[in-house]
Amino acid sequence: MFEIKKNIYWVGIKDWELRKFHGEEYTTRRGSTYNSYLIKDQKTVLVDTAWDPFKEEYVANLEKNVGLKNIDYIVVNHSEIDHSGSMGLLMSKIPHTPIYCTQNGAKILKKHHHQDWNIQVVKTGDTLSLGEYELMFIEAPMLHWPDSMFTYVKGANVLLSNDAFGQHYATSQFYNDQVDQCELYQEALKYYANILTPFSKMVRQKIDQFKSLNLPVEIIAPSHGVIWRDNPLQIVDKYYQWAGDYQEDFVAVIYDTMWEATKKMAHAIAEGLKREGLAYKIIHSAKTDHTELIADVFRAKAVLVGSSTVNNSLLSSVAAVLELLKGMKFKNKVGAAFGSYGWSGEAVKNISERLEQAGIKVVQEGIRVQYNPTEEELAQCVEFGREFAKKL
Numbered sequence: 072m073f074e075i076k077k078n079i080y081w082v083g084i085k086d087w088e089l090r091k092f093h094g095e096e097y098t099t100r101r102g103s104t105y106n107s108y109l110i111k112d113q114k115t116v117l118v119d120t121a122w123d124p125f126k127e128e129y130v131a132n133l134e135k136n137v138g139l140k141n142i143d144y145i146v147v148n149h150s151e152i153d154h155s156g157s158m159g160l161l162m163s164k165i166p167h168t169p170i171y172c173t174q175n176g177a178k179i180l181k182k183h184h185h186q187d188w189n190i191q192v193v194k195t196g197d198t199l200s201l202g203e204y205e206l207m208f209i210e211a212p213m214l215h216w217p218d219s220m221f222t223y224v225k226g227a228n229v230l231l232s233n234d235a236f237g238q239h240y241a242t243s244q245f246y247n248d249q250v251d252q253c254e255l256y257q258e259a260l261k262y263y264a265n266i267l268t269p270f271s272k273m274v275r276q277k278i279d280q281f282k283s284l285n286l287p288v289e290i291i292a293p294s295h296g297v298i299w300r301d302n303p304l305q306i307v308d309k310y311y312q313w314a315g316d317y318q319e320d321f322v323a324v325i326y327d328t329m330w331e332a333t334k335k336m337a338h339a340i341a342e343g344l345k346r347e348g349l350a351y352k353i354i355h356s357a358k359t360d361h362t363e364l365i366a367d368v369f370r371a372k373a374v375l376v377g378s379s380t381v382n383n384s385l386l387s388s389v390a391a392v393l394e395l396l397k398g399m400k401f402k403n404k405v406g407a408a409f410g411s412y413g414w415s416g417e418a419v420k421n422i423s424e425r426l427e428q429a430g431i432k433v434v435q436e437g438i439r440v441q442y443n444p445t446e447e448e449l450a451q452c453v454e455f456g457r458e459f460a461k462k463l
Contacts, residue, residue, distance in 0.1 A: 072109070072136045073245060075298055076227045076290060078203075082136070083107040084121045084129055087241045092153075097265055098362040101258060102241030105129075105153055106294045108231055109137060110224065113202025116144040118222055118231050119294055123156030130160050139165050144199065146206065147172040148220045148233035150179040154294055159184050171199065173210055176218035198225075209284075211235065211277050213270045221281070228289040235274075236306045238262050238296030248301035255297065259306065262295070263313050264369035265362055269400045271314035278311050316403035318372040321350035322459075325364070326377035327357045327386040332411035332443050333377045339449040340375060340409060340438075343456020349463065357388035365395055373405045373463055374431060375456075376422050380412035385421055393422065396429040404430075407459055408437035409452070411444070434462045 073081040083106040089099045105121040107129070115137070121129040133139055139161070145168055147155055158180070162168070169189045172180065177190045193199075199206040209221040214235050222231040238258035242250050267274060291299040291306065299306050324341050328334040337353055344351045352371070354364055368374055374396075378389040385393075408422035419437035426433050438455045440448045 075108075075245065075292060075300075076224075076229055078111045079224065079227055079229060080109045080111070081106060081245065081292075081298070082109045082117075082133060084125045085241050086122075086125070089239070089241070092239060096362075097239070098360050099239040101239065101254065103239040103295050104241055106237075106292065106296075106298075108292060109133075110201060110204060110206075111137075112204050114143040114200075115141050116146060116199070116201060116206065117142050118146040119148055119154045119233065120157035120161060122153040126157035126160045129157045130164070133161070142168060144168065145170045146222050146231075147176055147180065148222055148231065149216060149294070150176050150183060150218050151216060151234075152183065154233065155180060155183060159186070162186065162188055171206075171208070173212075173218050173220050175212070175216075176220065179216070179218050193220075207286075209281065213273045214277060215266050215270055223286055225286075228287045230286075230288050230291045230303075232291055233294045234266070235293065236291050236299065236310065237293035240296040242297060245298055246301065247297050247299045247303075247306075250297055256309075258296065259309065260313070260369070261362060261366040263310065264366040264399075267310075267314075268369060269398065271316075271402070274310055274314040278307060278314075281307075313369075317369065318403065319370045321352060321371055322373045322375060322463075323354060323367050323371040324351050324375045324377075325354045325356050325368075325389070325392060326409075327355065327379070327388045328377075328411070329379040329381065329386070330443070332440060333379050333409070335444055335449060336409050336411060336438070336440060336452045337375075337377055339444075339452035340377075340456035340459070343453040343458075344460045345456075346453070347457050347460035349460040356392050357386070361392065361395060364392060365399060368396065368401065368404075369399075371404070373459070374426070375407055375409065375459065376426065377409040378418045378422060379410060380416050380418040383415050383417045385418050389422070393425040393429060396431065397425070400430055402430065404432075405434045405463070406431040407433055407435040409439065409455065410437070411440050411442070413442060416441070435459050
């Protein structure tokens with residue numbers, strides 16, 4: 072247990088070894104945490120739990136430090152298994168304890184755990200008195216699941232925000248002012264880019280709604296990563312910025328290649344961007360972590376995608392990236408395609424179509440080269456990059 076505010080404790084798990092999350096979709100090079108919080112007042116409430124692989128350790132720690140039968144209420148801000156995975160074991164020991172969650176949370180808990188627990192459905196503005204403190208519930212649907220909710224602790228000025236404002240980041244420290252700021256914001260942006268980008272419109276709406284409540288906030292305690300205590304609203308401001316079709320002034324040049332021809336094209340196109348004074352980042356899609364790649368595309372103002380043609384289509388790593396881009400629903404980004412081929416050459420057309428499907432406006436006809444590009448063809452690629460830069 073670690074006290075983060077008077078009578079409010081962190082009772083979670085630090086997962087130093089985690090490297091993959093959401094199956095294989097999200098890489099977590101710095102591990103993660105499953106932050107659970109306990110408020111000891113006239114009534115004792117547990118807010119969120121921990122992932123299923125840690126349920127024995129988690130429940131044993133609660134028994135040792137709190138005593139399970141001393142828990143009066145449980146709040147489930149979000150029923151995804153990394154937050155509710157310990158619920159089955161916990162509730163087997165205290166089966167009648169009331170559980171507070173949203174209507175969607177009640178449905179999803181039932182689907183996950185197949186138990187008839189004592190569910191108390193709450194909505195925005197509902198409160199629960201603990202004594203000195205009072206909990207206020209704030210629904211936050213699609214940040215990032217339909218059941219998501221914030222719990223605000225009145226009297227302590229603490230916002231328990233679940234997935235919002237978190238990071239997959241394991242550290243021996245607990246607070247934002249105690250860790251490397253570059254690491255912290257790298258992980259926070261990567262988290263937003265990969266998990267919350269598709270819901271950016273709702274992120275802005277929820278932040279506007281929350282600010283309209285005029286609730287003082289001294290601590291924001293998410294369910295992953297460090298707790299924000301030093302200027303906690305800085306991460307709220309960042310989310311508002313990131314949710315506003317965020318972009319930085321560079322182009323992501325993404326490619327995969329069979330025999331280096333497409334690689335040569337990528338570097339020549341990048342040289343054209345450079346000659347027009349535009350920054351770029353060259354990314355080999357088969358050698359780059361796709362979680363990091365999505366964060367780079369999130370930051371970029373434009374994207375150029377290249378592939379060799381194989382079996383009348385694309386190399387698999389490029390196809391995977393384009394499928395990820397489609398799911399992200401990026402806004403206000405433009406792009407174009409390039410690639411090499413042997414005899415059929417469908418890759419460029421294929422990429423252009425998939426960019427449009429992903430909401431990335433294709434602003435220039437793609438360029439393709441047969442087999443190994445000549446010096447003249449590489450010069451054409453440089454010019455292609457220059458023309459693309461001028462369109463930005």
